[in-house]
Structures are given as structure tokens and as C-alpha cells.
Amino acid sequence: MSAATDYAAPAATIPAAHPWWRGRVGLVVGVALAMLVGYLGWKSTLPWSNRLVWNSLTSYLDRFQTWLSDSRNTPHPNFVFAIFNGFATFLDNLVSWFTTFFEKLTWVGTVALGTLVVLRFGRWQQAVGVLAAFASFALMGLWEQSVQTFALIFAAVGLSLVVGMPLGVIAGRSDRFLRFLTPLLDAAQIVPAFAYLMPVVILFSVGPGAAVLTTMIYAIPPAIRITALGIRGVPVNTVEAAAAMGSTRWQTVAKVQLPLARRMLLLAVNQTILFALSMVVIAGLIGGAGLGDVVTSGLYSNPALAILGGVAIVIMAIALDRSTESMANRTDPARRHLTDDKKLRLRLFTLASVAGVGLAVGLGHAFGAGGIYSGRTAQDWLLRSVQKGLDYVQNPSTWIFHITEPTGNFIVQRGLEPLTNFFVETPWPVMFVGIVAIAFLVSGLRPAAITAIMFATIGVTGEWATSMGTLSQVLIATLITIGVGVALGVWAAESRIVDRILRPINDVLQTLPQLVYIIPFIYLMPVSQVPGIVASVLYAVPVVIRLVASGLREVSPDTVEAAGAFGATRRQVLLKVKIPLARDAIMLGVNQGIIMVLAVVVIAGLVGSGGLGYEVAQGLQRNAFGLGVVASVAILALGIALDRTTRGRARARRERAL
Template sequence: MATAQPAPSAPPETAGPSPSGHVPGADGAARRPPGTAWLANRWVQAAAAIAVLAAGYAAARALGTPAWLGTFPDATGQWLIARLDGVYTWIVANRNSSPLFLYGFNYVSVGLGSAVILVNQALVLLTWPGVVFAGTLAAWRVAGWRVALLVLATFAVFALTGLWNEAMTTLALITTSVLIALIIGIPLGILAGRSDGFHRAVRPVLDFLQIMPAFAYLMPMLLLFGIGNPAAAVATFVYAVPPAVRITALAIRNVDAGAVEATTSLGSTPWQILTKVQLPMAKRTILLGVNQTIMLAVSMVVIASVIGAGGLGDAIYQALSKVNVGQAVEAGAAIVLMAIALDRVTGAAGDGTRTPLLPAPWRRAAPAVGLAAATAVAATARLVGIEGWPPAWSISFSGPINTAQQGVQSAIGDATGAFGDLLLVGVLNPLSALLTGTPWWLVVLVAAALGAIFGGWRTAATAGAAVLATGLLGVWENSMDTLSQVLVAAAVTLAVGVAVGILAARSDMLAAILRPVLDAMQTLPPFVYLIPAVALFSVGRVPALAASVVFALPPVIRLVNDGIRGVSAHAVEAAVSQGSTGGQLLTKVQLPLARSSLLLAVNQGIMMVLSMVVMGALVGAGSLGYDVVFGLKQNQLGLGLTSGLAIVCLGVFLDRVTQGRRSNA
């Protein structure tokens, strides 16, 4: 449809649409004086909001911080913490008499604890030769001989490091939690895939669960189920179930509509459509969800050592608390290999291309033959008196590792210490002082302003309310200190990740080199990243920030690389044909067209940094993470729960601001 060009003398109010389709005067843009278009730039507006924050801080300091320019009043928070402590006291006094626990949570606790013990006893009954044989055989049958060798090497590490029993405890807890997550998650995913209404209802719940940092799950589970495996199993299940639901729903919804219509036209019932068409066609994607569920369970089981889960996570936690890098490396290597082995086996099951080919009769008989062989191996081992791995056969590498770590510290300790001091004194402490020393109401207003700038008024309301809630919970200063750590680590992560992602997108060789490295890094449980950070920087906020940066880099690099590579080849060719240089091609074509992926990278990087910064409390990072751990250890429910809720509020604030920008991209 043709559009009339505005007459030169026409006033702005009556001018027609511009060639670009924008109606002058619709949003005031056309009436903006020449040379002021930069004021509409969101980043300029964000910088202005930060400048207002700095001005408020300076004013508060200049006026001697009067009450109305001071920190958040703690009356509401103290009242809430006292009430929550009262709830904890009531629960402790009534856990064995209240119907809520007698006929509810206690049954769940006993059932989960019994399930974990049952799986663990089954592994003990198999004996270590039986477990090794069954695990290696299953890995070969599903994923081929290379993965079978990896599984065998994993069992060898469990045994030789003297961590066999801890590894079996962790494996039993993972097995129990994953089975519960799949039994509940896959049916919910199927329902969400077949019902638009249920999908709309469950989506915000899944979003909320995936925003919550892992540490925030611990205190509620400890309150309801006490210390031990039941609380750890529930926390792991809740943390791991979202991908099972989300990916199953996606798989069902992506089944070819033509196949469903053809089956329906033949008179198939809904159950027949599900079992004969949708589930078989969605099998590969659903197995990807199973893989993601298992990997999240591995991550959470390690973190759940804080509430008495035991196993390999407890071995890492105890080693880090004593700054025993050697023991931490041994336990870390065991959990890393377990995570990689589980990832490779379940990934191969979903792929289906690495399964060894067997003749049809052997293929049908393989499960029964394998079970019989594993039973025979276990029975033979028990007959000769073999059960668990003999401690005398274990080899400890902690001594040499500690010696090497001390050598590294003596060689570069001064340099890393100087860097840490520079980071603390020059960046982190000033930013923390800015956020904690600025009037609280101004911080809330700036948070809302950032939400409005990047996502609109709904995002502004959510962002402002989330930041305000951290003060109402009584942990304002620690929340702001945690936020300062997140912002510093996120800035480093995004600077490095975007740069490396751009280089990878422009170099196939670098992308090929990085791919297996990033795969391995994303397989590692987050807890493990603290070990090398402590080895280099000892304890404190600096190792927590270093671990956060390394932990969050892989998704940022991947998303930037994929986004730039996904830019239309026609757009790139057109720019090159116009004589664009490599820099112009990147800044004028590729980065703008990859904007959605870049903003998703920002969101994912910041959220992963938050989860890791909070976990850094285990190595002395302090703030909200420390309050959670302290509350868990000292039975101070009020402090631990309010700190956990504050972590969630920071997650909501950071997620909504970054997602709001992405949704407007």
C-alpha cells in the first residue's frame, strides 16, 4: 500500500507516515529537537539512573547520613525473623504430635529415607565387582565401548581414592531423586503438552523454580523434613523436575500435527494417539529432558551436603572448610567423573546412534543375559568374601596435590594476592559501599527505573518490588553486598564471554577447539569450581568471584557464538558486497541481528553468576550465602529463610530486567 509523502510545509501534527512506516508524533519521537535522539537510547537512560544513584550516595555522605537518607529500617525484618524462629520452635516441639507431620511430612520423610537406603543397600548387595560389571555393561550396551571405558575409569577413581562408599551414597541419592522427578515430571509434561490451559498454568511455576538459586531450596526442605537424606532428596527432586516437565511438554507439542490428524481420522482414542504416535515420535526429545534432569540432580546432590546428604558432596565440603585442596581435588574428581559418565550414558540413550548393533535374537535377550551375568558376578564375590572396596587398596593423592598447591602459591601467591586486593579495594568494596550507603528508597526507585527502561512498566513494578522485598526481609545490607558481587562477576563474565564468543564465531578452528572444553565445563557440578579458585586465592570473596566467572562463561560463549553464526548469510553477503570491513560487518550487521541471542547470553550469564556467588559462602564470600549456611548450621530458621528468600528476590530482579530487554529486542 502506497503512503503519501509529507509536504514540506505540513506541520508535524498533520504530517503523514514516514517512509519507514513510523507515524510522526505517535510517541513524540518526531517532535524531539534535532540532535537529541541519543536521549532515547536505553543505555544512556540506564547510565543516567546509575548517575542518580551515585548522586544520592554522595548526598547521604555529605549530609552525614541522616535517618531519611540511611539504610533500610530493620524493624519489619526483625519482626519477620522472630516469627519464623517461632515457627521453627513450634515445628521442633510438634513434629511428632501434629497431624500435619504425623500423617504428612513424616510419611514422606520416612518413605524417601527408606528409598535412598534401599537403593544404597542394593548397591552394597551387588558388591563392588557386581556394581562395576553391571555399570560398565549397561554403559556399553547403551553408548558403546568408549563410554563403557569412561564408566570403568570412573569406578576406578571411586575405589582408588577411598571414596567408594561416599560415591555409592551419592549415586543412591541421585537415583532416588531422579526417579521421583521423572515419575512426576514426565506425566505433568505430557499433560502440559496436550493442554494449553495447564501449560499456561504450570509455566510460571517452572520459571520461578528455575530462577531460584540452588541454595534457596535448602532451608524450606530442612524445616519440613529435618537434616538428612529425605530433605536432600526433596530438594534435589524439586530442583531437577523443571526440565523434565518443560522438555516433555515441548516434545509432545512438536510432534508433527499431520501424524496426529491422520491418527485421529482413523478413529484412534486420545490414549492411542499418545502411546502410539506422540510418545514414540517425541522419545528422543524426552530422553534429552531425562539427561538434563540427571545433570541438575548431580549438581543439587553435591550442594545438599550442607543439610546432611553425605556422600561426595560432604567430602568436598569438609575439605574446603579445612582448606585441604588435596582432599577436595580427590572428591571433586570423583563427582566430576560421575557427572560426565551419567551425561554420556543418558545422552547416548537419547541419541540412539552409538548403541552397538546386535543380531535380533541377541538384542532381545541382552537385558536378561546382562542381569544374569551381574547377579552371577555379585554372588561369586559374596561367596569369596568380597563386599566393599578394601580401604587398604586405596591410594591418597592429597599429599602431593597439597604440596603442588603450596608450590604454586609460593610462586604466584603474591601476584594473585595483589590482584585480589586490587579487585576488593578498587572495585568490589566501592560498589558495595555505593549500594549499601545510598538511601534505600533511592535504590528501589533506580531498580524500578531500570526495569522500566529495559522492560516496561510491568517489569518496573516487579523489579522495584523484588528489591524492596530484600529490605522488608531484614537483610538489606547483605543483599546489596551480594548484588555488588554479582554485578562485578557478571561484568567480567560478559566482557570475556562476548569477546571469546565473537572470536569463535569468526574462526571455525577456535570454535572446534572450544566445543569439547565448553561441553566438559557445563557438565561439571558448580560446587567443583570452588576447588581451583581456593587453590589459587585461598578463601574469601575473590575465589567466589573467580569461580562464578568460570562457571558462567560456557553458556555466554555458546550463545554469542550461535547467535552470530545464525545471522542470515544473505545479510552478510549484502554487507560484504557493499564493501563493509570486518569490523563494520560485526558491529553493523552481525551483532544487531544476533541481538536476541546476545541478550539471552546476558540473562543466563547473570543468573548463573548469582547462583555461584551465593554458593561462594562456603569459601568465605559472606553476605546472603553465609546467612543461609549459618542459619542451617545454627538452627536459625528466621535468618536462613529470609536470606534464602532475599536470594530469590535478587534473582527475580536480575532475571526480569535482562529478560525484559530481550523481549523487546
């Protein structure tokens, strides 16, 4: 590709005289109306026929799990299992090594280490933040659990980046590799952890190792995706200039593409940490220990404690996020201009920090401070206060309840129930043809074909009715997510204040375990599906906001200035320049929004959405492995279909441009 055609590419993205939707919206509405006629005329006359279902699939899967377990648990398992075993032991040891390391430091030394590292490499405000985070763990009486979780996250994030970043660089440089990788990444993000937890446990046993592995499966995809996006965002002419200067391929990657993609790489690190922290609770189910345990077991017997555990996870997430960011910014070579004087001072400071940590550890041992903070805590007081708040929410005679309950009922009776009935009771051929036709109209032939295959898969696995129920909920949640997310993302990109306000809220929403904040909603809106939808929206919105906002901010300031010089108003700059130029990032946001909504389907199932999510949860916990896998396949198929439908046009356009 030459620089000239590349230069012309943005010009082609300016909306044509006839925007695509002008002709198609009518057709899509037409298809929808035809489906409605099908629904009204032949309501529940033609459910998916049992003859079209591969009934023995679940029992095959069940037998596979039994076989796996039997061959693993013999006195002399074969070498394949020995390899898995070795890997699990390595991960176990890694995590327990980190944990003992922190315990050896004593809690005083751990505090000193954390604070001084951030103080040396980051900004002092973040060091204060880290100190406050440590203080909060101690106050909440969750020191030990926090250290365990930190060790787990440290191992999982480190390994995820080691695996994810190189793959992301390759995917950023090779379209073919990206195309090959994308479905795998989709699968890793959409297939609920509950579905593969049991095989993971059989292969890797329980404990921190299995927990790290499960976390990695979920945390690697964002590392790869965002790295690839960053590499692709490096201006092509810069890369070509480097090549023209005679750089080798390795030099181009290391000296040009990676440094220029620095911002996105940091976003990748950041998102990997947050994604990993959102798996803490699930990791707790298979022996991950730490804060995940506090949340899961607290939910059943002491909800206030579960909330404290959730808060600790959030505090850890925010502290990690902010301090990694500040360290990255301060060590940015582009901003640093070190003089000899400064260098000397920094070296002295490093020495002082090392000495400080050493001193703290020494003092800790001398005074017999434990590896775990064991002094006074405010846990009892905190628990009582939280419990008071919960009691208030649970009281059905407060004014809040009189607003929230009718709202919830209205959403269910007027919105969800009719929509679910429409999806479930429309004769399946009508629904099938209708959906595929819409995919064709919106995105073109290829996506329509993929959609058809996916829905056929759903039918054959015997999950048609359940999937249609889930689909209606996912659609509602996705629409709300994208509407709210894109609007807030644009607003955050335009206004620093909004960005400042949204950032901590986003962090909280992304890392606070859904089960924790959804419990109050169950009390307030006691109708089953609503809390599930609230959970999906709250979880998916932050990613959409972040990606949309960062995409808009990445738009080159020169272009914006040029537009301003031509007399464009702020609104025009936003709508005609920034948004079209940031379309890739916005589409990625939409796309990730859908995937995130689907990622919460299982959690939503646990708080009342039923459907596929409930079946997956049962699969793990009631030993119905086959059922769980089949339901997960259906979730994946739904995800791919929705994803291709929304991404089809952008991709088709890019492929034409290549």
C-alpha cells in the same frame, strides 16, 4: 493461530531501522548519571529507615519453626506429619534399597553391570569410560561413598524426571501454565537450599530421604524448563499437520511432539543429572552420606581429601553424562534402521550381557568379594601429591602469588569497593527510582512494576543495605558470566574443536563443588569478595555456554543454506540469521546465567562475599531460621527483579505476537 501468522513471526524479529537501544541507551546512561549525582551529593545521608522495616517478621518465622518442631516431635504427631514421615521413609528405603542392591551384587558385579549396560545400549568408548570411572573410585579409596552418592543421585534424578517431564510437556503446550509455573521454578532455583534445609529436616528428618528431596527441589526446574522449551521448539506446522490428520491430543504429544523434541529432552535428562550432582555437598549436610560428606568434612581437616571427593563427583558426572547421551543416541529410532539380522545379534548380546553380570556376581560371591571394594588403593599416594600441590599454592613467595595478589587487590579496591559504596551509600529513594526507571526503559512497564515491588520487599524485610552490597557483586559476576558465556557459546556452536575442548571443562565446572576449587583461589587472591565472584562466574558460565551453543545449533540448516546461497558471508549468517533465530535460547541462557549466579550467592558467602549469602548460611547453622528466610527472600526478590529486567522485552514481543 494460523500457520501464516506464525510464518510471518520470524520476519518481525529482524531488527528495525531504529534498534531499541539507540534511543534508550542514552536515557539509561542519563538515569545512571543522575544516580551518581545523588550518590556524590548526598552520600550515606539517607539509609533505609528502620520505620519502614517489618521488624517482627524474623521472630514470627522463628516461632513458626519452633511450633513446627514441637508439633512434629510429640509422641503422637497428627496425620499431616505422618504423611511427611511416610514419604521420607519411602525415600529413605528407596535409596537404601539401591545401596544394598549394589552391595549384594558385590563390587565385581556392580562393575560388570554398569559396564555391560552401557556396552549393550551405548557405545563401547563410553563403556570404557564407565570402567575407568569405577577404577578411579577404587583407586581413590572412595568406593563406598561413590556407591552411596550414586544411589542418591539415581533416586533423585529418577523422581525429578518423573515429576518434571510431564509438567514440562504441559508447560510446553500451555502458555498459561508456563506463566503460572515460571515464578515457582525461579523460586526453587534461586532460594538457597540452606534456607529451607531446616524445615525440610523437621518435616522429613535427616538422612537420604531428606537429601533426595532437597536435591529434587533444585533439579526439577531444569527438567521442566528444558522439556517445555523442546516441546515449544517443535515446528507448529508439523503439529498442525498431525492435528489435520486427525490425531488426538494424546497422539500429538506422544507421536509428534515428544519424538521431535528428543534432543531437548535428552538435554533435560543430562542437565537434571548435573544439577542433582551439584547438590551432593549440601545433601551431605543433612545426612545424605557419600561423597558430599567427604568434601565437607575434608575441607575442615584434610583439604586434599576434599579435593579427591570433588574429583570423584566430577568423574561420576562425566561418566553419567556421556553414557546416558550415548545410550540415547544409539537407541534413537530415527537412526537405527534395524534389520532382522541385527535384531537377532542384539538379542544375543543382551543375553550374553545378562549372563556376564550373573557370572560376575556369582564369581564375586564365590570368591568372597565384599559389597565394597576393599583391596589396595592409591589413596595415600594421591593425598600426598594433592597436598604437595596445595602447599605450593599456599606459599606466598611463589611467582604466581605475586601476580594474583595485586590483581585481586586491584579488583577489590578499584572495582568492587567503589561500586558497593555506590549501591550502599546512595540515598535509597534515588537508588530505588533509578533502578525502576532503568527497568522501565529497558523492558517496559510491567517489569518495572515488578522490579519496584521486589525492591520494596527487600527494604521492608530490612535487608536493603545487605542486598545492595550483594547486588553490586551479583552485577559484576553476571556481566562477566554473560560476556564470557555468550562469546564462548557462539564460538562453540561455530567450531567443533572449541566445543570438544569446552565440554569437559563445563562438566567439571558445573559439578565440582565450588568450595573445592575456590580454596586455592582464596590462597592466591586473599581478598574476601574476589573468590566469591570467581565461584559465581565459574559456576554460571557453563549453562550459558551450553544453552547458547545448543540454541545456535538448533537453527534449521535449510535457513542457513539459503542465506549462504544468497551470498551471505559466515559472519553475516551468524549475526543476521543464526543469532536472531536463536534469540529465545540465547535469552534463556542469559536468564539462567543470572539465576545461577544467584544460586551461588550462598556458597560465595561461605568464601567471603558476605552479604545475604553469609546471613543465609548463618540462618541454618546458628539457628536463626527467620534471618535465613528473610535473607533468602531478599535473594529471591533480587533474582526476580534482575530476571524480569533482562527478559522483559523478549516476553513482551512474544505476547504481542500471540
